[in-house]
Structure formats: structure tokens, C-alpha cells
Amino acid sequence: MLGFTNVTSLTNERTFNPTVIPRAGVGNSMPLIVGVAKASNFGLLYAILCAFAFDYCVRQKIGGVNLNFFIVNQLPVIPSDTYIQPCQQANGPQTLRNWLLPRVLELTYTAWDLEPFARDCGWNGPPFRCDEERRFLLRCELDAAFFHLYLGPEEEWRRKPESLTRYFPTPRHAVDYIMDTFPIVKRKDEEKWGEYRTKRVILEIYDEMAEAMRKGIPYQTRFNPPPGPSENGLPDWKPGQPKPANWPYHIHAPKGCETTLGD
Numbered sequence: 001m002l003g004f005t006n007v008t009s010l011t012n013e014r015t016f017n018p019t020v021i022p023r024a025g026v027g028n029s030m031p032l033i034v035g036v037a038k039a040s041n042f043g044l045l046y047a048i049l050c051a052f053a054f055d056y057c058v059r060q061k062i063g064g065v066n067l068n069f070f071i072v073n074q075l076p077v078i079p080s081d082t083y084i085q086p087c088q089q090a091n092g093p094q095t096l097r098n099w100l101l102p103r104v105l106e107l108t109y110t111a112w113d114l115e116p117f118a119r120d121c122g123w124n125g126p127p128f129r130c131d132e133e134r135r136f137l138l139r140c141e142l143d144a145a146f147f148h149l150y151l152g153p154e155e156e157w158r159r160k161p162e163s164l165t166r167y168f169p170t171p172r173h174a175v176d177y178i179m180d181t182f183p184i185v186k187r188k189d190e191e192k193w194g195e196y197r198t199k200r201v202i203l204e205i206y207d208e209m210a211e212a213m214r215k216g217i218p219y220q221t222r223f224n225p226p227p228g229p230s231e232n233g234l235p236d237w238k239p240g241q242p243k244p245a246n247w248p249y250h251i252h253a254p255k256g257c258e259t260t261l262g263d
Contacts, residue, residue, distance in 0.1 A: 002046055003030040006067045013184040016058040016067070018049040022113045031069060040101055040121050041080050047104045048078055050139075051146040052202070056178045078149055100145065102228020103138050106250065123229050126252040134250060137222055140198070144205040147175045153213065175206055225250060 004018040007029055018033075020043075026032065033045070048054050054075070061071050083097035101121060106128045109118040114127070151157065151171035158165065168174040179199040180186070189197045205222075212219040221227065225248050235244040239256035247253075 001026075002033045002042060002049075004033070004049070004067070004072075005029060006031050007065055008062070008067050009065050010059050010062060013182070013188075014055055015062060016049055016055050018046055020046055020108055020114065020117060022116070031072075040097065041083065043104045043108065043117070043121050044080075044083055044097065044100055045077065046108065047100060047142055048146065050142075052143050052178060052182065053146045053150040056181060059181070076150075078146075082149070100142070102226070103142055106228045107135060107138050107142075112255070125229060125234055126254050128228075129250050129252055131250060134223070136198075137201070138227055140201045140205050141221065141227075143202050144209055147171070147178075147202070147206055148209055148213075151175070154210070172203070172206065172210070175203060179203075 001021050001023055002018060003021065003026055004016060008015050008017065054077075057076050058067075058071075061074060083100070084095050087094050087096040087099040105118060105121055105123055108114065109121075109123065109127050110130045111127055118124075118127070148171075151174055154170050154172075157171045168177065176199075179196070179202065185198055186196045189195065189199075209219045230248050230251070234248070234251070235246050237244050237247065237254055237257050239254075241257070243253065243257070
């Protein structure tokens with residue numbers, strides 16, 4: 001189930017706050033989004049709703065503290081047929097859906113409660129570990145990718161009205177500006193890291209993706225192992241057996257094979 005809080009504010013850290021939850025009853029302050037045909041598209045919709053690019057659009061629409069459905073229905077969501085297009089960031093022939101979904105799964109499926117969601121998205125393995133540094137980079141990769149999808153390539157940007165390009169000569173200038181409209185994210189980063197780390201890393205990855213697209217080469221992710229499910233499957237691990245030496249560190253143990261903290 002995908003829902004969002006309908007009480008919010010422009011002054012919050014983030015304005016649109018979606019969440020995926022197991023099937024359960026919810027109150028009237030958490031409207032549900034239903035009607036998505038494919039479960040995998042449901043996961044991709046969730047990723048869009050979490051993106052800074054989308055949240056910036058929400059902030060242009062809301063005028064009070066109530067995020068009503070008539071506002072949500074007007075928000076710009078990337079069409080589902082976009083996901084079947086070739087992904088320029090991928091290493092090899094791959095659709096955008098297949099590049100995005102492993103990242104969404106790793107960020108979302110961190111507890112057994114959401115096992116049905118993971119299965120609907122094609123993953124039958126255990127949940128992913130909640131590694132904060134890895135999760136931060138996953139979010140930055142997704143945000144950079146969605147900025148490219150929402151703003152388009154630089155060549156296309158140059159054909160925009162002069163009233164826009166006068167203030168934002170390139171889409172990168174627009175990304176820089178949008179990230180500065182999240183002052184609480186900036187303040188928390190500066191308090192913890194001494195810099196606006198989220199903005200810096202998103203822009204770095206955005207630039208790396210842009211350079212890869214200009215050169216016609218795959219974008220090289222910073223992750224090892226790659227995001228999401230293991231490409232070669234998981235080694236066999238049954239209850240009572242020791243942990244396989246090649247078990248991916250970012251994936252939890254199977255049920256019945258729980259390990260000690262730090263394994």
C-alpha cells in the first residue's frame with residue numbers, strides 16, 4: 001500500500017511525504033494511492049514521489065497545510081511508458097525501469113513486513129540491510145536520475161523560453177537552485193557535515209550522468225556490490241549452516257539463518 005500524509009507545510013523539511021506500508025487499515029490523515037496496474041510501476045511511482053524534483057513541484061502548488069487530492073491530481077508524475085525506454089545510465093542494454101527498480105527495492109524493502117511488495121517487484125530474497133551511507137548514495141543516484149528525467153538534456157534546455165534560460169542557462173543551474181529551496185535539509189547537513197552534502201553529492205552524480213550521456217558511455221555507479229538484488233542470485237544458505245563467504249553484505253540473512261550483529 002502506498003500512502004502519504006495530507007497535513008504538511010512548505011516550511012517542513014520535505015512537503016510530500018509518501019510511504020509504502022504492509023496491507024493495513026489507515027486513518028483519514030493518510031490517503032492511499034491505488035489503481036497502479038503493475039506492482040513494479042507502483043514501486044517506481046513511490047520513488048518519484050520521494051524525489052526532490054517532485055517535491056519542488058509540490059511546493060509550487062500547495063498554499064496551506066492540507067495536501068488534498070485535487071492538488072495531488074495536478075502534480076507532474078513521469079508517465080509509466082517512460083520506464084520501458086532504454087536507459088542511458090545503464091551498463092549495457094537495459095530499460096529505465098530495470099535501472100531504477102533495484103535501487104528502489106534496496107531503499108524500501110528493509111524488513112520482512114514488506115515481503116509481498118518485494119515479491120510483486122520480482123525479488124524473492126531477504127530484505128536489504130539498512131546501511132545509512134549506502135542508502136544516502138542510493139537516494140542521491142535516484143535524485144540525480146530524476147532531475148535528468150524532469151529537466152531533460154542541455155540541448156533541449158537551450159530551446160526553452162528565454163525568460164527561463166536567462167535565470168537558468170543550463171538544467172544544472174536549475175538543479176542547483178532547486179536544492180537550495182530545501183533549507184532544513186541544508187541546515188541539518190551543515191550541522192552534521194559542515195557542508196550541504198546532499199546537494200554536493202547529487203550534483204556530482206548528476207554531472208557524472210550528464211558526462212556519460214554526452215560521451216555515449218554507461219554511467220559508472222559508485223556501488224560495489226551493485227544496488228538491489230544480486231545479479232547472479234544468492235548462494236545457498238539453509239538454517240543451521242554457517243554464513244556463506246560470498247553472501248552479499250547489503251542483504252539480510254534468510255529466515256531461520258539470522259546471524260549475530262555485525263556478521
